[in-house]
Amino acid sequence: MNKFKAFIFDLDGTIINSHFFTTDFLQRVLKKYGNIELTENEVNKLFGPSERMIFMRFIDREKIDKCYEEYFNLFKVDINKINLFEGFPGVLESLGSAKKKLAIFTGRGRELTLYILKQKKLLKYFEIIVTSEDVENHKPYPDGVLKICGHFNLHPSAVLHIGDSPLDIACGKKAGVITGAALWGCKDKMALEEAKPDYIFHHPKDIERIIL
Secondary structure (H helix, E strand, O other): OOOOOEEEEOOEOOOEEOHHHHHHHHHHHHHHHHOOOOOHHHHHOOOOOOHHHHHHHHOOHHHHHHHHHHHHHHHHHHHHHOEEOOOOOHHHHHHHHOOOEEEEEEOOOHHHHHHHHHHOOOHHHOOEEEEHHHOOOOOOOOHHHHHHHHHHOOOHHHEEEEEOOHHHHHHHHHHOOEEEEEOOOOOOHHHHHHOOOOEEEOOOHHHHHHHO
C-alpha cells in the first residue's frame, strides 16, 4: 500500500515513552502551585491542550510562568531517562528513504516539543512540526492535521495519521485523513480500538509494511 505520501505522528506515547514522566511532573507542579492532587486517570483526561492551557485550569494566572518553568526543568533533569519506543528512529529512516513526507502533530506546547525532539535527535526527520499552540483548536479538532495537509499540498486521503490516543484518531477522522492506532504506547487499548482507526499497529515496525 504505497498510496500514502505523508505520515503524521503524535509524539508522546507514539514516538517517545514519556507517559510516566509527563503524568508525574504534572501531578507534582499542580500540587505545588494549585494545591490539587490528581490521579493518573484524571491527568490522562487533561491531554489535548498545551501545558500552559492545562495549568490555567487549576492555577492562579500569576503563578503560571513559574509553574511552567518548573515543569520544563523537570524534563531537563530527566530527559536522558525518557526513551524512544523500540523501532524508532528506524521507522522514520525507512519512511524517509521511501521519499515519504513526515510531520509531528502534538498536544504539547511548542517550546518543550522542540526541546524533546532536539535532545532525542529527531528534528531532522520532520519537515513540519505542529503543536497545540500553533492552531486555534487543539485535539480532537482537526486543525493541526489540516494545517499539515495544507503545508504538504496533499489531499487528506494521501496522509496517514498515527497516534496512541482516541483524540488522535478523532482529529484524523475529522480532517479526512487515514488513521492508525499506535497500540504499543497507549494506556487504554480498548478505547483506542473503539475509536475505529483505519489501521491498528502493534509495533512501530508494522508501519513499514504498508510502504513495501
